[in-house]
Amino acid sequence: MPYGPKVIEHFTRPRNVGEMKGADGVGKASNDTDGDVVVIYIKVVDDRVVDVSFQTFGCAAAIASTSMFTEMVKGKTIEDALKIDKQMVAGAFEEGMPANKVECSIIAPDALKEAVADYRQKRIH
Amino acid sequence: MQRIYFDNSATTRPDPKVLEAMRPYLDQWYGNASSLHVFGRESFNALEEARRRTSKAIGAQVREIIFTSGGTESDNLAIQGTAFTNLAKGNHIITSVIEHHAVLKTCQYLERQGFRVTYLPVNPEGEVEPESLKSAMTKETILVSIMAANNEIGTIQDVRELGGIAHEGGALFHTDAVQSIGKVPLDVQRDNIDLLAISAHKFHGPKGVGALYVRKGISLRPLVYGGGQERGLRSSTENVPGIVGLGKAIEICMAEMDDSVNRMTSIRDRIIQGTLSSVEGCYLNGHKVRRLCNNAHFRFDYVEGEALVLSLDIKGIAASTGSACSSRDSETSHVLKAIGVRNEHARGSLRLSLSRMNSMEEAERYLEAIPEVISRLRAISPVSMLSKPSATGG
Numbered sequence: 001m002p003y004g005p006k007v008i009e010h011f012t013r014p015r016n017v018g019e020m021k022g023a024d025g026v027g028k029a030s031n032d033t034d035g036d037v038v039v040i041y042i043k044v045v046d047d048r049v050v051d052v053s054f055q056t057f058g059c060a061a062a063i064a065s066t067s068m069f070t071e072m073v074k075g076k077t078i079e080d081a082l083k084i085d086k087q088m089v090a091g092a093f094e095e096g097m098p099a100n101k102v103e104c105s106i107i108a109p110d111a112l113k114e115a116v117a118d119y120r121q122k123r124i125h
Numbered sequence: 126m127q128r129i130y131f132d133n134s135a136t137t138r139p140d141p142k143v144l145e146a147m148r149p150y151l152d153q154w155y156g157n158a159s160s161l162h163v164f165g166r167e168s169f170n171a172l173e174e175a176r177r178r179t180s181k182a183i184g185a186q187v188r189e190i191i192f193t194s195g196g197t198e199s200d201n202l203a204i205q206g207t208a209f210t211n212l213a214k215g216n217h218i219i220t221s222v223i224e225h226h227a228v229l230k231t232c233q234y235l236e237r238q239g240f241r242v243t244y245l246p247v248n249p250e251g252e253v254e255p256e257s258l259k260s261a262m263t264k265e266t267i268l269v270s271i272m273a274a275n276n277e278i279g280t281i282q283d284v285r286e287l288g289g290i291a292h293e294g295g296a297l298f299h300t301d302a303v304q305s306i307g308k309v310p311l312d313v314q315r316d317n318i319d320l321l322a323i324s325a326h327k328f329h330g331p332k333g334v335g336a337l338y339v340r341k342g343i344s345l346r347p348l349v350y351g352g353g354q355e356r357g358l359r360s361s362t363e364n365v366p367g368i369v370g371l372g373k374a375i376e377i378c379m380a381e382m383d384d385s386v387n388r389m390t391s392i393r394d395r396i397i398q399g400t401l402s403s404v405e406g407c408y409l410n411g412h413k414v415r416r417l418c419n420n421a422h423f424r425f426d427y428v429e430g431e432a433l434v435l436s437l438d439i440k441g442i443a444a445s446t447g448s449a450c451s452s453r454d455s456e457t458s459h460v461l462k463a464i465g466v467r468n469e470h471a472r473g474s475l476r477l478s479l480s481r482m483n484s485m486e487e488a489e490r491y492l493e494a495i496p497e498v499i500s501r502l503r504a505i506s507p508v509s510m511l512s513k514p515s516a517t518g519g
Contacts, residue, residue, distance in 0.1 A: 028507075028510060035469045036429075037511060057429060059429055062429075
């Protein structure tokens with residue numbers, strides 16, 4: 001199944017790309033089967049993700065889905081942001097995300113979990 | 126947007142002259158080649174003319190050409206046909222690890238049927254070493270099957286020498302020449318070839334038609350039984366328009382071969398030199414010299430192949446990733462693995478494959494696009510968090 005227009009659009013013009021200097025939390029997730037790597041950077045104010053950025057090594061689905069995910073996360077409380085799962089990210093592409101790509105390529109939610117853990121860790125110390 | 130087609134190892138654009146040659150056999154002379162009336166006779170004559178053209182292209186006799194549905198069927202008929210016919214003589218088959226799946230999967234099937242198969246390794250440039258074939262030959266060896274040129278990395282094998290070794294050991298020699306027609310001169314006599322598979326759509330003919338050269342005197346067990354067409358080796362009413370298209374396509378290919386090989390070689394070399402010099406962290410896979418005149422195959426650090434192919438597609442350049450894309454059931458290319466490219470590096474591969482219809486201007490347009498495409502993808506990539514690639518092959 002080919003990619004839908006929204007996947008191509010996010011792949012061509014990904015939002016929130018790049019390393020974030022002075023991030024409050026950084027998280028990395030990877031897919032062992034294919035070697036995809038997603039890194040998520042977050043800035044947090046009052047338990048809310050006020051800014052987010054990402055870097056991805058992977059196929060078009062991995063890049064587009066991470067871009068979409070950062071848009072969905074931005075402005076949400078940490079609690080709400082952590083509720084966004086693979087299926088919700090795939091759903092945001094209006095059936096444009098091939099089913100076989102969902103499990104292996106949408107790993108951004110896992111990277112966010114790591115970023116939040118990193119943020120909480122830093123707060124304790 | 127003027128689109129550029131650099132995926133000719135996948136399939137080629139049918140030549141307008143081929144379509145023109147096929148047309149009368151679709152709408153005027155639609156007879157069954159076995160029929161006695163004029164419709165049948167016209168079809169039969171066209172079939173035999175195509176057979177003559179095909180045989181001429183590879184130095185075979187007219188009667189030694191069998192038409193099939195394509196390269197895959199030809200490989201299957203050659204390998205399965207030989208295996209089951211020669212059971213009394215032996216049960217050992219030798220092939221290489223970089224063959225097309227049409228050969229590899231057929232050999233795996235035969236292993237399940239009790240045959241023993243040796244898969245020869247290749248060197249880092251993708252060549253089967255003649256010495257390794259020599260030492261793999263046994264009294265039981267009935268068939269050696271080595272492709273004339275590889276579809277992914279473009280490495281050309283020394284079929285003449287490999288075929289000679291097979292013959293010394295009393296085995297038949299089959300070659301998958303699907304990527305070689307019109308690019309590598311082949312002569313079944315000179316090159317010690319007993320069975321040779323070709324596919325029309327790889328050289329500007331139609332899809333769904335191919336041929337198998339079967340040296341006179343070799344008997345094969347057919348895959349398909351029925352009306353006894355193609356000397357009983359391939360029953361089924363002949364695909365006359367397709368076969369006419371194959372015949373026309375191969376005739377044009379041979380007539381233009383010298384010119385088109387020269388042109389493709391210079392475009393290929395410009396692409397290779399231009400890509401290597403304008404993009405850092407880029408490596409050429411395959412052999413520097415013994416490679417198909419239409420093949421350029423690269424690996425890029427920190428970039429994923431599918432994203433690369435899609436980025437080029439958006440810029441109007443159709444190419445192919447040299448490795449499997451990201452999905453659970455896919456695996457790294459067996460060819461890249463065989464030449465020692467590590468899994469994580471195999472994903473950053475790109476294959477550009479040319480035809481005689483490509484131009485130097487198209488190569489220049491690709492060269493303008495590639496540095497930007499690579500740097501955009503690297504800007505998205507978490508370069509510092511990925512493992513450091515090694516400088517060579519792997």
